[in-house]
Amino acid sequence: MKTKRVKVKYCGITNKEDLKDAVNSGVDALGFILWPGSKRSVDIHRLILLSTKVPVFVCRVGVFFNQSYDFISSCTPFLDSLQFHGNEHSKFCNLFKKPWIKALRMSHNIDLLMESEIYSKAYGLLLDTYCACLPGGTGKSFDWFKIKQNLNNNIILAGGLNSLNVNKAIKIVLPYAVDVAKGIELSEGIKDNYKMNAFAIAVNKANILFF
Numbered sequence: 001m002k003t004k005r006v007k008v009k010y011c012g013i014t015n016k017e018d019l020k021d022a023v024n025s026g027v028d029a030l031g032f033i034l035w036p037g038s039k040r041s042v043d044i045h046r047l048i049l050l051s052t053k054v055p056v057f058v059c060r061v062g063v064f065f066n067q068s069y070d071f072i073s074s075c076t077p078f079l080d081s082l083q084f085h086g087n088e089h090s091k092f093c094n095l096f097k098k099p100w101i102k103a104l105r106m107s108h109n110i111d112l113l114m115e116s117e118i119y120s121k122a123y124g125l126l127l128d129t130y131c132a133c134l135p136g137g138t139g140k141s142f143d144w145f146k147i148k149q150n151l152n153n154n155i156i157l158a159g160g161l162n163s164l165n166v167n168k169a170i171k172i173v174l175p176y177a178v179d180v181a182k183g184i185e186l187s188e189g190i191k192d193n194y195k196m197n198a199f200a201i202a203v204n205k206a207n208i209l210f211f
Contacts, residue, residue, distance in 0.1 A: 005207050006170055007177035008200060009061065009156070010184060010191070012040030018191035019053055025193075025200040028177070029059035031083065034075055035067065039188040040181060044075055051078035061101070064088075072096060083126065090119050099123040101156060106142045116151040124176060125151065129159035141165065144172045163198035170206040178203060 010022045011031030022030060032050065033041045042050065047062070054060050062079040064072055066086030073096065076082070081099040093100045102119040103126040104110065116125060129142045141160030154176035157169055162183030170178065182188075184195040 006175060006203055008203055009059075009177055009179040010181070010196065011061075011063065011158075011179055012038070012181040012185075012189060013050065013191070014040060014042055014046070014189045016050065016053055019050055021191065021193040022196055023055060023058055025196045026204075027058065027196075027200065029061050029081075030054060031061045031063050031179070031181070032079070033063040034071075035063065035065040035085070037065065044078075047075060048078050069095065081123065090121060093119075094121060101126050103128055103158075105129065106146060106159070112146075112148055112151060116153050119153065122153055124154035124156045126156040126158050126179060128179075141169075144169055147173050161199075163195065163202045166199060166202045167206040170203065 007028040008026070009029035009031055010027050012033055013019050013022060013030045019030060032047050034044070034047065035041055051060055059080045060078065061081050061083050062075050063083045063085060066088065072082065076096050076098055079098065081101065082093070082096055083101040083103060084093055085103040093102065100122055101124045102122045104112070104115055105128050119125060127147060129140045147155065155173060156177045156179050157173050157175040158179040160183070161169060161178055161180045166178055180199060184191055184199055186192045
């Protein structure tokens with residue numbers, strides 16, 4: 001039987017203890033939010049410290065929101081890939097010579113096929129819940145059936161995921177990866193080791209049933 005393993009990204013890592021627990025759970029990627037407007041953000045000094053603790057086969061993802069070229073460039077030596085949550089043009093995203101992800105918020109009028117063409121050079125499209133006051137990390141899900149299967153990009157599913165619903169979400173969306181922050185937390189920026197392990201187990205069970 002053919003199988004496909006959905007990759008897992010834990011976003012909003014802020015400290016060494018959570019980083020170690022996340023790695024031990026089997027995570028594929030760790031998200032470091034470099035936008036100071038987030039309660040899960042880290043500055044570049046903490047990014048440098050944490051990035052040295054990440055094993056070589058775990059991807060370090062920097063999360064940005066309408067930030068300057070100079071600031072993003074100063075962070076890139078400590079990251080493996082970049083994730084853009086603002087209004088960044090595809091040409092801007094391509095400037096940093098790193099694999100990059102474009103986050104899209106699932107508003108009622110979004111045209112995913114058009115966005116997929118605009119950001120055709122993105123390694124993946126991260127689809128998150130729309131909220132007028134937050135660019136991400138809402139902890140709320142959206143209608144997964146709105147996602148079409150004929151997009152050109154890898155789909156990374158985010159928004160309100162947790163160990164109780166991620167299995168269902170994977171079977172509906174068939175994503176390349178899933179991304180979670182709030183669903184594995186004790187409080188904003190502080191992860192829960194039990195929730196991280198439970199989430200990883202739920203994804204693995206979905207992988208077994210996937211194909």
